[in-house]
Amino acid sequence: MxxxxxxxxxxxxxxxxxxxxxxxxxxxxxxxxxxxxxxxxxxxxxxxxxxxxxxxxxxxxxxxxxxxxxxxxxxxxxxxxxxxxxxxxxxxxxxxxxxxxxxxxxxxxxxxxxxxxxxxxxxxxxxxxxxxxxxxxxxxxxxxxxxxxxxxxxxxxxxxxxxxxxxxxxxxxxxxxxxxxxxxxxxxxxxxxxxxxxxxxxxxxxxxxxxxxxxxxxxxxxxxxxxxxxxxxxEVRYKEYYCDDADFVVVGFGTAGRVALSSVRAARQQGIKVGLLRPVSLSPFPYQVLDELSKRVQAFLVVEMNMGQMLNDVLMATKGRVPVEFHGRPGGVVPFPDEILAEIQRVATTKLSVAPDPRHAWYDRMLAMTK
Amino acid sequence: MQKEILIAGFGGQGVLFAGQVLAYAAMDTGHEVTWIPSYGPEMRGGTANCTVVIADEEIGSPLVQYPPAVVALNLPSFDKYEALVQPGGVLVVNQSMVDRKAQRDDITVLYIPGNEMAEACGNRRLLNMVMTGALLAAFPVMSLDEAKTALKAHLPAKHQKLIPNNFAAMDKGYETAKEQLGRNQ
Missing domain, CATH: 3.40.50.970 (Thiamin diphosphate (ThDP)-binding fold, Pyr/PP domains)
Structure with a gap:
């Protein structure tokens, strides 16, 4: 057709x-x-x-x-x-x-x-x-x-x-x-x-x-x-972009995932070795690929248009091996590529630690950003 | 290659259709393209806008914060988007609906008396095609002919009789923009 x-x-x-x-x-x-x-x-x-x-x-x-x-x-x-x-x-x-x-x-x-x-x-x-x-x-x-x-x-x-x-x-x-x-x-x-x-x-x-x-x-x-x-x-389905040599991986589905693709490409142009994992089946969730990635990357950044929901599945899949950071826009706001790029830059240049709930640090950043 | 265009104005000015003409032309010439409208409650009688992204590879975000090309058909759109045009970018203004000049000096601004030109072409509803022609003179993301071919190819049969007037409007917009660009240099 x-x-x-x-x-x-x-x-x-x-x-x-x-x-x-x-x-x-x-x-x-x-x-x-x-x-x-x-x-x-x-x-x-x-x-x-x-x-x-x-x-x-x-x-x-x-x-x-x-x-x-x-x-x-x-x-x-x-x-x-x-x-x-x-x-x-x-x-x-x-x-x-x-x-x-x-x-x-x-x-x-x-x-x-x-x-x-x-x-x-x-x-x-x-x-x-x-x-x-x-x-x-x-x-x-x-x-x-x-x-x-x-x-x-x-x-x-x-x-x-x-x-x-x-x-x-x-x-x-x-x-x-x-x-x-x-x-x-x-x-x-x-x-x-x-x-x-x-x-x-x-x-x-x-x-x-x-x-x-x-x-x-x-x-x-x-x-x-x-x-x-x-x-x-x-029936596990997902799409990987630039993950082969990635030090950092962004995880996002649907619209957040495609917006993040723009950010990942921009970050790559700046020399940051970042990839994108875009889950297509959310249930069943691609736990295994995240489990494998968590053994070789330095950190994940989860991007969603909510308060951090898929984030729980990423945390479960990666078993606390490496830091999982979160950037969310709830309430009907769609993130722009630039703000996700800034998050990628932050994740790539900051010393991060594994936090029990990445939403807390994100919330503080959101308050600073929306003020 | 990736280029983004934002077209904004009042509902009824043909903002969404102008974007679709560009999107059809991009598709027909083998590019990837996204067209996304504002669909919020504000479009009922208020402002409308759409963003068109044209690229050679899978498109990520269908929205951009700082587009390199903006077409503003009314004053609220001009007020809102003047500050957001990428430095070095293009802002095409419908002068008929705007009573001030742009404050930016790091972008190319074209003032097109779109309403009057559309009426001179036979119908004020041709405004969107005048402005599309003007845009393509300053921001040649595709040739004027490619846009015309797409319009003709995708306009339903019952509207085909409107093609000559639409083409004339696109030509007028294109020529007026070219003249202004020549003067600015």
């Missing part, structure tokens, strides 16, 4: 359609409304289902029902709307059915604002709905990656009977870049052995997240973990 200039939100929606999406349920919210808008036009003209629900709570439960039939279905929203969907998402996870959810994150907590943010890392990777359930979380940093990961999400959701959450941010959703869409795949509804798609002539199938007997629920939790082990083994 030729390269087209595509807006991130539109690109993700069209990619889902070409991956065989049969039904979408959603509710408008900035900065992801173009996803819903694109579906509202395209899905009816293809004879597929588009429903603008009365709320996000209704939308996620419609997704739950539709996903039980084995059809490819998805939802999308932005941070406050995704919070509303979390109860339903837990039911979906507990029922072990494949579902794709896109969160185009915005500044929070609360109603917050509509600017790009990465404040929902914890919600996507660790929290969200109640109960113990693993989920796959993917984070694109370009429009092309947003397309590719959307398509991949459906395959992974079905392969592991799991929830796949794609977290983008307002910047990825709103920006345009040249990108290539996949070929239109025909809708291929699989008669999964679990799908409740009409029991005429066969045994009834029951899909539910209710296990009144705690022993059965325990077995269910263990079964989910069994699948999670496979996911951990097979």
């Amino acid at each position: 030729p390269r087209e200039l595509l807006k991130g939100n539109v690109a993700m929606a069209e990619a889902a359609i070409r991956a065989g999406l049969e039904a979408y349920f959603g509710y408008p919210i900035t900065p992801q409304t173009e996803i819903l808008e694109h579906f509202s036009k395209r899905l009816p003209e293809l004879g597929r289902a588009f429903v603008q629900a009365e709320s996000e709570v209704a939308a996620i439960n419609m997704i739950y029902g539709a996903a039980c039939t084995g059809a490819r279905v998805m939802g999308s929203s932005s941070s406050p709307g995704v919070s509303l969907m979390m109860e339903g998402l837990s039911y979906i996870a507990g029922t072990e059915i494949p579902t794709v959810l896109i969160n185009v994150m915005r500044g929070g907590p609360g109603l917050g604002n509509i600017a790009p943010s990465q404040g929902d890392y914890f919600q996507a990777v660790y929290g969200g709905g109640h109960g113990d359930y693993p989920r796959i979380v993917l984070a694109p940093s370009t429009v092309q990656e947003a397309i590719d990961l959307t398509v991949l999400s459906f395959d992974l959701a079905e392969k592991y009977r799991t929830v796949v959450i794609l977290i983008a941010d307002g910047s990825i959703g709103q920006m345009m870049e040249p990108a290539e869409l996949p070929e239109m795949r025909p809708v291929n509804r699989v008669d999964w052995p679990w799908a409740t798609n009409g029991a005429i002539g066969r045994e009834r199938r029951i899909l539910s997240s209710i296990y009144i007997d705690p022993n059965e629920e325990e077995i269910t939790n263990l079964r989910l973990f069994e699948r999670w082990k496979e996911i951990q083994k097979n």
Whole structure:
């Protein structure tokens, strides 16, 4: 397919359609409304289902029902709307059915604002709905990656009977870049052995997240973990830039990761041997590559558009071997390359020590910077 | 190679579309490009801007603090971005909407009476194409022809009849800017 200039939100929606999406349920919210808008036009003209629900709570439960039939279905929203969907998402996870959810994150907590943010890392990777359930979380940093990961999400959701959450941010959703869409795949509804798609002539199938007997629920939790082990083994994704000879490594995902790429290149021009690790799968997280890097680099710098969430995973992966510094812009602020460059210069020229919580020193620097 | 352009003005002045024309042209000539708009609540009736980054390799940040080229279509944009133009950079000002001169002497400033020129071309909505032409004279990140080719290639069929006026507006902006640049030297 030729390269087209595509807006991130539109690109993700069209990619889902070409991956065989049969039904979408959603509710408008900035900065992801173009996803819903694109579906509202395209899905009816293809004879597929588009429903603008009365709320996000209704939308996620419609997704739950539709996903039980084995059809490819998805939802999308932005941070406050995704919070509303979390109860339903837990039911979906507990029922072990494949579902794709896109969160185009915005500044929070609360109603917050509509600017790009990465404040929902914890919600996507660790929290969200109640109960113990693993989920796959993917984070694109370009429009092309947003397309590719959307398509991949459906395959992974079905392969592991799991929830796949794609977290983008307002910047990825709103920006345009040249990108290539996949070929239109025909809708291929699989008669999964679990799908409740009409029991005429066969045994009834029951899909539910209710296990009144705690022993059965325990077995269910263990079964989910069994699948999670496979996911951990097979689905770790990340991208490395200039890491081969790096003394220092910046770690950032999504928009923060790509902004850091500009800073890393500028630092390289100044002779600083710095690389960038950009996790693409946030769950499963690339612990092993960070573990390996921590044996040969002098320090890490974690850059996020939040108060330091992925930071916890980097600290866990690097086991206190070397200092891990943090630079975050919460609340909907997008860092400029220059400020990350200044942080790289600081990390490369200062004697650092391993701190139990790098946020404390960062907070002091933030106060000085914003005064 | 990496070049950044910021275009700012009121909503309705065609700021976002001007940036898209540059982005399409960059893509069609084989470059990497990002186009990112301001999409905040302020764009509803207020100011709008977009940043276009053109490069030969994977683009990192789609935003820059100090762009080498700024097009300011109104006074608030001029006030905000004059200080942020990279030293040695270019600031193209819509003189029709601005009642003061720039204070910087380390950048090239062009004053284009964009509203009047657009009206002379047949439609005040051609302002964005006048200013795009002017920009490319002072900041040749691509040729004027490449921008025109992209406009023609990506304009929907129902708007193709507007091409001659748009091209005339781009030419006018380009020529006016060239004349000013000649005088400044």
